[in-house]
Amino acid sequence: MLNRLGSEQGATSLQYGIGQGTIELREQICEVMSLSGITGASPDDVVVTVGGQQALDLLARLFLDPGDVVLAEGPTYVGALGVFQAAQAQVRHVAMDADGLVPAALEEAIRANPRAKFLYTIPTFQNPAGVTLSAARREEILDICERAGLLVIEDDPYGMLSFEGDAPLPLRARRREGVFYCSTFSKTFAPGLRVGWILAPHAVREKLVMMSEANVLCPSAFAQGAVTQYLTTMPWREQIKVYREIYRERRDALLSALEDLMPAGTTWTRPSGGLFVWATLPEGLDSKAMMPRAIAARVAYVPGTGFYADGTGRGNMRLNFSFSAPERLREGVRRLSGVMEQELATRAVFGGTGPITPQRRRGSAAGDAPGPDLA
């Protein structure tokens, strides 16, 4: 495929392109979005970005001034927290339950922060919580935001990775106004190519393009050509079905291992798609303090603290089921359970150690102690 890209389009794919992204790819992106239920989008309103990360960065640059408040799920995507932190904005977390964002909690957050700039949300197979905003709640959340005049940034990298029928329609499929839709080819094709996009309301699309040009001049023409080739010549819809099957099997393996092996008092989410399970530890366990034991036992997780801007999350951890085969996942849970049992035993010996106090973040997210990458 890449050979063909080189021989047929070598000259253009190694040249500068336009800041908005190639028209061929933007047309393809509209087709991809129509599969998720976003119909009638114009390629004119699509801005191709360097991965989903640049999409968030452009929106932050466009809307945020130092000190501004952003509402986001708690927990939320660590890369978004990094972008908002770089823009010197403050993140206020909004609670979720098994059906995603809690509407009453959102209303409360808006009352407490009437000047919040936007709601950043990953409604489908949320990272890191794994939960999905129910269809009924999607309407409620959109109504609340519309009434408050609050913009919505819908981040949807995982929506196609559904294991149980189709995911609920994206927010952008329900409302055209006031919703910025961001997605990426990282989870469905190749993260190394760094190709993502924003579908923006027409009025601000031009501003985003100008910012992107100031930022990166233009997204990589070669990477865009590769994605276009992939979408036009390869059976990518079938490939996504294959991913869904693989990930569903792995999710099932992880969930049944958790069921069989986790110490009492542990709870976790049951995702119907995506890549992540969010676990809540038994009272008193601290996922960050426990990390060295886990590394010694050769098992890895991401401590919950990385997914909050306010230092909470010590009682949680993110488990990723997409990368390892089912038997490895089970072995990982077995080791993790042993680590938790040891930590519980130590805590029992020392008679409970008082409340876990949130700690201020110093330096990078992982700077307090070495740990795995958070992406």
Place this chain on the structure above:
Amino acid sequence: MELRVLVLAGGLSYERDVSLRSGRRVLDALKSTGIEAELHDADVSLLPALQADPPDAVVIALHGATGEDGSLRGVLDLCGVPYVGADARTARLAWDKPSAKARLREAGIPTPDWVALPHDRFSELGAVAVLDRIVSRLGLPLMVKPAQGGSGLGAAVVREAADLAAAMVGCFAYDSTALVEQYVAGTSLAVSIIDLGTGPSALPIVEIVPRDGVYDYAARYTAGLTTWHVPARLEPSVAARVTETALGAYQALGLRDLSRIDVIVSEDGEPHVLGCNVSPGLTETSLLPLAIQAAGVDLGAVLGALVERAVGRARRA
């Protein structure tokens, strides 16, 4: 004769990232002096590589247990490959903080009073009673650290008796034995000692001033969280005592080639040795490179000379 050196870096420890940074820096420094050097991880491909094409010497830039507890050095001895730094037996002694402190005390080198206890003693004897005894015997504040380990991981200052249990739990996540010692308030110093064949000599003393008061993992490896002063801002008489004490510790522990002695000078101007490191960090923000730079010597020249010493030792043996 052109020397060929294998730089060992990486390893599976909490300090892997630091080690990789140290390793790359050592590699560049050696190459700048014309020594042929290659980087290698401490993994299953190491022994076959050593056997297939034995290097003239190994420089160990591994931190944490693999690089410092003497075990890898023992394996290098088995392979007959010379290496820079302390021998296996000495490294084992220095790595275990309670053993090293006992040796220092025997030699009359001041080190804060301490007790070292494994996790199991707390569960057998009852943690509350044992912690009570520790506090009434050693007083407050206390420093809790894993008996083995580096980079300040798992270490905590305890100012209130009520916080001791939490510090113990944090420490036992890193090691099954904890070292609890009297916390000495004062100026934190690192004394790097190098022996290029004419006996051990101390490099300029580095003074460490962590922004938040505690020189923990984040303070060590995050730019901006720590300020260093080289040479340390000490009265000449105090600096001389610190150097003498550090050299005494180096000799008492039987160290070789290069090492870093961690010292704290209490408010009354007395030096206390906290521990030593047989495989000191060599990253941009590590203490030994700062001292070498302040001494006006080149890291590559120092390492090159140490490599030649190691090769010479092997030839004589």
